[in-house]
Amino acid sequence: MSIPKVQTAAIVPELGGDLTIKTDHPVPTIDSLQPGECLVKISHTGVCHTDLHAKMGDWPVKPMVPLIGGHEGVGEIVGIAPGTANSPVKVGDRVGIKWMADSCLDCEFCRKGLEMTCPKVKYSGYTVDGTFSQYVVSFVHHVTPIPEGIDSAEAASLLCAGVTVYKALKQSNTIVGNYVAIPGAGGGLGHLAVQYAVAMGLRVIAIDTGKDKKDLSLSLGAETFIDFKEEKDIVGAIKSSSEGLGPHAAIVASASAGAYKQAIDYLRPGGTLVCVGMPDADIGINAFWCVFKAIRVQGSYVGNRQDAVEALEMGAAGKVKVHYQLRELEDLKQTYEDLEAGKIAGRIVLKVS
Ligand SMILES: [Zn+2]
Numbered sequence: 001m002s003i004p005k006v007q008t009a010a011i012v013p014e015l016g017g018d019l020t021i022k023t024d025h026p027v028p029t030i031d032s033l034q035p036g037e038c039l040v041k042i043s044h045t046g047v048c049h050t051d052l053h054a055k056m057g058d059w060p061v062k063p064m065v066p067l068i069g070g071h072e073g074v075g076e077i078v079g080i081a082p083g084t085a086n087s088p089v090k091v092g093d094r095v096g097i098k099w100m101a102d103s104c105l106d107c108e109f110c111r112k113g114l115e116m117t118c119p120k121v122k123y124s125g126y127t128v129d130g131t132f133s134q135y136v137v138s139f140v141h142h143v144t145p146i147p148e149g150i151d152s153a154e155a156a157s158l159l160c161a162g163v164t165v166y167k168a169l170k171q172s173n174t175i176v177g178n179y180v181a182i183p184g185a186g187g188g189l190g191h192l193a194v195q196y197a198v199a200m201g202l203r204v205i206a207i208d209t210g211k212d213k214k215d216l217s218l219s220l221g222a223e224t225f226i227d228f229k230e231e232k233d234i235v236g237a238i239k240s241s242s243e244g245l246g247p248h249a250a251i252v253a254s255a256s257a258g259a260y261k262q263a264i265d266y267l268r269p270g271g272t273l274v275c276v277g278m279p280d281a282d283i284g285i286n287a288f289w290c291v292f293k294a295i296r297v298q299g300s301y302v303g304n305r306q307d308a309v310e311a312l313e314m315g316a317a318g319k320v321k322v323h324y325q326l327r328e329l330e331d332l333k334q335t336y337e338d339l340e341a342g343k344i345a346g347r348i349v350l351k352v353s
Pocket residue numbers: 048049050051071099160161
C-alpha cells in the first residue's frame with residue numbers, strides 16, 4: 001500500500017478557537033516513527049463530548065495545541081516503526097485507537113491494570129494527535145484489535161463510550177439479578193450502559209426524559225423507565241421499582257452533581273455508586289448517609305486494554321448495538337455545534353477515508 005505525503009486532518013489551532021480542515025497536513029513517514037509506534041489509516045472515528053471539552057480547553061488539565069482531536073478511531077495498520085520488538089499487531093490488522101493511547105506498562109499502576117493513571121500516560125486527541133485525520137501515529141502495545149463480526153463504524157463508539165460504561169458496570173459490585181439504576185439511559189453512554197447491563201444479567205432501571213428515550217431504553221431491555229421531568233418523587237419511584245429497597249448500583253454518567261446526590265438517596269444499603277460523569281464540581285455526597293447505608297463510592301475512568309478487548313467482543317457477539325449517525329470528517333465543525341446545542345441523539349461517527 002502506498003502512503004501519501006499529505007492528508008486531510010481537522011486541526012484545532014488554539015484552544016477555544018475554530019476548527020480548520022486542512023487537506024495538506026503531512027503524513028509521518030514510517031522511518032520517522034519511534035520504536036513501538038505504528039501508523040494507522042483511519043476509516044471511521046467517533047466524536048465524543050471530551051473532544052469538545054478539549055477544543056474549548058475546558059478542563060483543569062489542558063491539551064496540546066495545535067491539536068488533532070479524536071479518540072474513537074478504527075483503521076488499518078499501514079506501517080510499524082523500525083526497531084519495534086514483540087509487536088502484538090502487524091501491518092494489515094484492523095485496530096482501534098482509544099482515549100488511552102499509550103502508557104509505560106512497567107509502573108505500579110500499569111501492573112495493576114490502572115494504565116489510565118500511569119504517570120507517563122498519553123491521551124489520544126489530547127496529549128498526542130488523535131483520530132480526526134486520515135493517518136495517525138499510535139502505539140502497538142495499546143491499539144485494540146477489532147474482532148470480526150463488527151463493522152468499523154459500530155466499533156468506533158465502543159472504543160470510548162462502550163468501554164467506559166462496560167468498565168463502570170464491572171466495578172459496580174453487582175451479580176446476576178441485581179438492580180442497576182442508569183440516569184441518562186437514553187443518551188450516548190446511557191444506551192450502551194443499558195445493553196451491557198442487560199447482557200450481564202442485571203435488571204435495569206432507566207432514568208431519562210421524553211418518549212423517544214423511553215422507547216429506546218425499554219426496547220434495549222430496561223425493565224423500568226422513570227421520566228425525571230414527569231415523576232414528582234424520583235427517589236420513591238426508583239425504590240418501588242426495585243423491591244422497595246433501591247438498586248444495588250447506580251452508574252452515573254451525567255455531568256450534573258445532582259445525579260450523584262440523588263443516587264445516595266435511592267441506593268440500596270450496601271450499594272455502589274459508580275462515578276463516570278465529570279462535573280468539575282463538588283458532588284455534595286452526604287457522609288452520614290454514605291456511612292449509615294454502607295455505600296461504596298467508586299470512580300471509574302475509561303478502561304484498560306483488557307476492558308477494551310472485552311467491550312468489543314460483546315459488540316461483535318451482537319449483545320450491544322450502537323445507535324449512531326454517520327457523517328463525514330468535513331462535518332466535524334457542524335457536529336461540535338450540534339453537540340453544544342444538545343441536538344445529538346446517540347453517537348456521531350465520521351467516515352474518514
Ligand atoms: Zn470519549
